Amino acid sequence: MLDMVKQWVWYDWIMLGLRLITSFSLIFTTISFRDGLALPLWIVIFLEIAAFSIPWVCLQLNYKYYLFTEILLFGGLCIHLTSLFPGAYLTFLVSAFLTAANSARQSYRWTAPATVFILPGIFHAVAPSNGYWFMVTYYGLAYVMGFAFHLLIVNHRQNTTIRKQNKVLEQYMSQIERITLAEERNRLSRELHDTVGHAYTSIIMGMETLRSELATETGTKRLDSLLELGRNSIEEVRRYLHQMESAQQPLSLVNSLQKLGDEFQAHAQVDVNVSAYGEEYPLSRQAKMTFIRCLQESLTNAVRHGQATGITVTLQFAQQYTRLEVQDNGRGMEEWREGFGMNAMKERAMNLQGQVSIYTRPGDGTLVVCNLPRPAEKAEELIRLLVADDQPIIRESLRALFDDDQDLDVVGLAEDGERAVDLCETLQPHVVLMDLDMPRMDGVQATKLIKQQWPHIRVLIFTTFQDTDQALDLLRHGADGFLLKSAAPLEVADTIRLVHRIRWEQPISAIESCRRL
Incomplete structure (x- = not known):
């Protein structure tokens, strides 16, 4: 009363x-x-x-x-x-x-x-x-x-x-504008990454494999010069891509969420309280954008559908995960109906091996929880890695690149899926880097056999094939992640560590399907 x-x-x-x-x-x-x-x-x-x-x-x-x-x-x-x-x-x-x-x-x-x-x-x-x-x-x-x-x-x-709806619509339109600009930057970054970035990476990997075939000192110097030129060029591409980031990126995640909450409070006339717990650690750009988009969508839904007057935002930095909770005092609902924005939010979290959960009851408001795993650090134990790819230059280049990582040990190379299954039985690797398009037995069938016989072996799909439906089918059959070959070598190594470290009851739903430089 x-x-x-x-x-x-x-x-x-x-x-x-x-x-x-x-x-x-x-x-x-x-x-x-x-x-x-x-x-x-x-x-x-x-x-x-x-x-x-x-x-x-x-x-x-x-x-x-x-x-x-x-x-x-x-x-x-x-x-x-x-x-x-x-x-x-x-x-x-x-x-x-x-x-x-x-x-x-x-x-x-x-x-x-x-x-x-x-x-x-x-x-x-x-x-x-x-x-x-x-x-x-x-x-x-x-x-x-x-x-x-x-x-x-x-x-x-x-x-x-009408006045309240106009305020919400103004705030929503400003968010849409920022999201559109950010998505366009991301699209351009992805296009450049998949073309120029992939070309430079392939050239550098190919030249590394030629080092042992050059017998003269002049040839070695010339190769070093070409490698230096390639590395400098790819670094220049990275700098251009980083300049495309949205204005919120230079801020820390806590400051970005606080700024977003303050702007929403000023425009929508709703009390927004943002608090953070734990020591903030570095997150990837994709993880930051996921939390920012999750908060934007949650704030908008709380006012438009829940008619909330107060919203509490909590960000927790835990040892194994980062969690964002958005609780409003709105009217709640008997049955949650997911729209386009909520589905996009869940897809973003899924691509980072995370999940978004919504809890709501009539009269009790709505709670939105976005949970992402903490970025992988170098493992203390040695990760045994098996590379399965039908292209010899890719297999040898990956072996050479991972030689610099003390915690990654390439214990075997397989030219097709059948060989990969045999090596899993004899070598028992921790992680298999699996290509999809291979002769005799492709990566799809090989992944299913490996996960059936050795569920503890983590399988990371590593391919240029960008069919989302096939990737999701593999994830449903036990694959632990999905990664494109256009990813930077450093990010490939970090993803391998992440896949090896996380021990979830269910397979990892998806890995970043398009890593940016």
Whole structure:
């Protein structure tokens, strides 16, 4: 009840004030004329208090309950007093006004006749000195004024709703603009990465494999010069791609979320409280953007669908995961319906091996939880790695690149899926870097066999094939991640560590399908 009163506006206080003035006046008048009462004074005062309080409580619950109790209780009290004091019929004028002001939809069909015609008829029957049509005119005017007041209330509520929706839409449009710019930057980065970045990476890997075939000192120097040129060029491409990042990227994750919450609070007029726990550690750009998009979508849904007035945002940096919780005090819902924004948010989290959960109940608001695993660090144990690829240059280049990582040991190379299955049986690697398109037995069939026979071996799909449906099919059959060959070598190594470190009950839903330079 107290929460309802806190949401009152001026017209609610006006109607309460009219009821209080009418009730107190009636009580004082009753005390003044107590000698003419047919019942004891305390019983009449008790009935007057009940006629005031019961309809008012019903009004907070349902307007239909109010209409019935107002006409029956207050109307009945006025009939009794009119039978004793003929002028008491005037007391019901305020009630007629309030009845019209709180009626809605089809209730006018019966409240108007009951208030304007039926009750005056009863008043005339118990006090014939009162003219019937005279009372009908009075109650009709009171009812019309109440109806006009009702229209004023409806207009005010609609204008308030429109203003709130406009604020939310303005905030939402600003978010859409930022998201569009960020997604366009990401698209350009991805296109450049998949073309220029992949070409440079392949050239560098290929030249590394030629080092042993150069016998002269001049050839070695020339190769070193070409490698240096290639590395400098790819670093320059990286710098260009990093300049495409959105303005929020240079900020830490906590500061980015705090800034987003402050902007939303200023535009949508909603209290947003952002707090962080634990020591902040570095996160990838994709993880930061996932948390930012999750908060944006959660804030928008809380106001648009939940009509929340307060939102609490909590960011937790734990040892194994990073968690974002967004709790609102909105109305909640019986059954959550996912839209485009929520599906996109879940897809972002899934691509980082995380998950998004939504908890909601009517009257209890909505809780959105986004959970992402902590970035992998170099493992203390040695990771035994098997590379399966039909291209010799790729296999040898990966072996050469991983030689610089003390925690990665390439224990075997397989030219097809059948050989990969045989080497898994003899070598028992920790992680298999599996290509898809291979002769004799492709990576799809090999992955299924490996996961059936050795579930503890982690399989990371490593291919240029970008068919999402086939990648998801592999993940459903036990693959632990999906990574494109266009990924930078350092990110490939970090992903291998991440896949090896995480021990979830279910297979990792997806790995970053498109790593950026």
